[in-house]
Amino acid sequence: MDQNEILAKVQEVFRDVLDDDAIMLTPQTTADDVEGWDSLSHIQLIVAIEKAFKIKFTSKEILSWKNVEEMIECIANK
Amino acid sequence: MIGFKELKNNLKKDRSALPVKKVALIGDVATQFLSVAIKGFGVEKGYNIDLFEADFNQVEQQVMDPTSELHHFSADYTIVFQSTHKLLEKYSNTSPSGQINVADNRLDFIRTICNSVKGRIIYYNYPEIEDTVFGSYANKVPSSFTYQLRKLNFELMNIAQQNPNFFICDIAGLQNKFGRDMMFSSTVYVSTEMVLSIDSLPYVAARTMDIICAAEGKFKKCLILDLDNTTWGGIVGDDGWENIQVGHGLGIGKAFTEFQEWVKKLKNRGIIIAVCSKNDEDKAKAPFEKNPEMVLKLEDIAVFVANWNNKADNIRHIQSVLNIGFDSMVFLDDNPFERNMVRENVPDITVPELPEDPGEYLEYLYSLNLFETVSYSNADADRTLQYQVESQRASLQQSFTNEADFLKSLDMVSEVKGFDSFNTSRVAQLSQRSNQFNLRTVRYTEAEIEALGKDNQYADFSFTLVDKFGDNGLICVIILKKQDAETLFVDTWYMSCRVLKRGMENFTLNTIVSYAKKNGFKRIIGEYLPTSKNQMVEEHYPKLGFGKLEGTETLRFELNADTYEDRECYITTK
Numbered sequence: 001m002d003q004n005e006i007l008a009k010v011q012e013v014f015r016d017v018l019d020d021d022a023i024m025l026t027p028q029t030t031a032d033d034v035e036g037w038d039s040l041s042h043i044q045l046i047v048a049i050e051k052a053f054k055i056k057f058t059s060k061e062i063l064s065w066k067n068v069e070e071m072i073e074c075i076a077n078k
Numbered sequence: 079m080i081g082f083k084e085l086k087n088n089l090k091k092d093r094s095a096l097p098v099k100k101v102a103l104i105g106d107v108a109t110q111f112l113s114v115a116i117k118g119f120g121v122e123k124g125y126n127i128d129l130f131e132a133d134f135n136q137v138e139q140q141v142m143d144p145t146s147e148l149h150h151f152s153a154d155y156t157i158v159f160q161s162t163h164k165l166l167e168k169y170s171n172t173s174p175s176g177q178i179n180v181a182d183n184r185l186d187f188i189r190t191i192c193n194s195v196k197g198r199i200i201y202y203n204y205p206e207i208e209d210t211v212f213g214s215y216a217n218k219v220p221s222s223f224t225y226q227l228r229k230l231n232f233e234l235m236n237i238a239q240q241n242p243n244f245f246i247c248d249i250a251g252l253q254n255k256f257g258r259d260m261m262f263s264s265t266v267y268v269s270t271e272m273v274l275s276i277d278s279l280p281y282v283a284a285r286t287m288d289i290i291c292a293a294e295g296k297f298k299k300c301l302i303l304d305l306d307n308t309t310w311g312g313i314v315g316d317d318g319w320e321n322i323q324v325g326h327g328l329g330i331g332k333a334f335t336e337f338q339e340w341v342k343k344l345k346n347r348g349i350i351i352a353v354c355s356k357n358d359e360d361k362a363k364a365p366f367e368k369n370p371e372m373v374l375k376l377e378d379i380a381v382f383v384a385n386w387n388n389k390a391d392n393i394r395h396i397q398s399v400l401n402i403g404f405d406s407m408v409f410l411d412d413n414p415f416e417r418n419m420v421r422e423n424v425p426d427i428t429v430p431e432l433p434e435d436p437g438e439y440l441e442y443l444y445s446l447n448l449f450e451t452v453s454y455s456n457a458d459a460d461r462t463l464q465y466q467v468e469s470q471r472a473s474l475q476q477s478f479t480n481e482a483d484f485l486k487s488l489d490m491v492s493e494v495k496g497f498d499s500f501n502t503s504r505v506a507q508l509s510q511r512s513n514q515f516n517l518r519t520v521r522y523t524e525a526e527i528e529a530l531g532k533d534n535q536y537a538d539f540s541f542t543l544v545d546k547f548g549d550n551g552l553i554c555v556i557i558l559k560k561q562d563a564e565t566l567f568v569d570t571w572y573m574s575c576r577v578l579k580r581g582m583e584n585f586t587l588n589t590i591v592s593y594a595k596k597n598g599f600k601r602i603i604g605e606y607l608p609t610s611k612n613q614m615v616e617e618h619y620p621k622l623g624f625g626k627l628e629g630t631e632t633l634r635f636e637l638n639a640d641t642y643e644d645r646e647c648y649i650t651t652k
Contacts (some may be wrong), residue, residue, distance in 0.1 A: 001486050005248075016083070017083055019087050039270075040110055040111070040270065041145070042109075042269070042349075043265070043270050043272075043276070044082070044083070044276060045267050046082075046265065046269075047263070047265075047266070047275075047276045047277075048562075056265075057265060058265075059264060059265050059268035059269065062265055062268075062269055063268075063269060
């Protein structure tokens, strides 16, 4: 799966979890750019992404991402 | 089970039309998600949960300080979530000599909660964390964490027995069912200080709401069973009563045996069991009568319906015999077509989506926790018999042309008593259960009933009814408030629907008025507060000769005690 496919799938998860079909993600998107992406919904997103990709993040990874790109790289490396 | 996301989305819905319940949530771990899940589940169950969430880790302060936000909020329900995680931390930081007291110290604090928090308390018990410091040998070491934790969970049950307003929400049971790896997620914990995984939240919220719903009078009273491939394996009409699959030994028969054992326990607890089967009646009854492997017998079944009509109609028939709401019924059927048909045509009935494999029935049904309750008394166990007797009475009634002759023939006797230690639990229970014949639907707990019994401002009466067919037990309760020297206000009048049309209302009113006359009261005021279920008693007071009061906010009625003449009834006082 290439990075664009991952991005599309992650975007789908965001839309589903945050219940907002207008969400558009780019590699540069950060939490400040998405309404409803706060520290609480972050963990909800993580758990949903883990399920969607059937992977597990470490606690350290979860706290390290600065934007969507870093998250996607992390998924790609699993 | 509904997901956390859906529960969260429920909060966007308009909840303003739903009845409000004030719920406080205090925990020693972060509870934001839990509060979302509980509010969301409230919507699923038809409640608008007005939730006060204390700041993180303020359990002691909120409980002990009488001026705290918790006491200020005065919740109907206070949920206390003291986590195993924090207890383990406390245990680990206690000197080895003090570790043996960890459970007792916590229990002392829980007793303080019981004494200082008003309203009902829902306390989450402790899912186990096995620290393996001693391995299995911990069971031999009273100061081990495992020992302290199990002692704590055990003693909690004793506290619950001593405090009628204290209810345990058995999340340790949830962990037994789903496993610690499902209940706890280290990533969620590390990044949010929450000890419940996102997947476990809907279950914890469901268990919490189960208790609240039961306390509000919403609980299941009746289980309706399909027979072929639900109660036993195979088709009795084709296979014959001797060849159906039921019984111990190898094979699927034992799954049905164990299913029947579960149903029998429910029956013994007081759940009414009914049968609804597409079969010839004699063929359907044959296994109950002749097959020695059957755990369930005909006497366990309150209403037995086997014919070729559609099941929705048959369930309506069962409902009319039992006189309980569809929302208090559960229907089990292996056939998806029948399930959908019943779901679509009988609103509010619960129809679980039974797994295809009968071997999985029980574990699936356990996961649903269908039969939560907030009370239990020995009278519950006799309920099936009472309903069976009711159908005998119904057939006797058909042989009389005149209602009075029928009522006389029943030889009815009622015992009238105030509240005492023997009847408080049944009085409270009926207060929780009565929805239809309930004039004001004020729910009282055991503790409140006990207090009312001692309060001179109130006069209270409980009524039993025995007739020649059997003992109905305690079936009616009256609580009168002495409003002033001349006026009695009927605070509470509820009656079991089992004894409708027996003249019990007349007997009850005769009793009330005779009390009023003896004690110098001139007038009796009754009030009708409508709910979605008590339309039956809308005309209750006018029918009994009360006059409607004008200019009152609620529907109130008045009766003059002096001019009252005893109403006709065929019940004698014991």
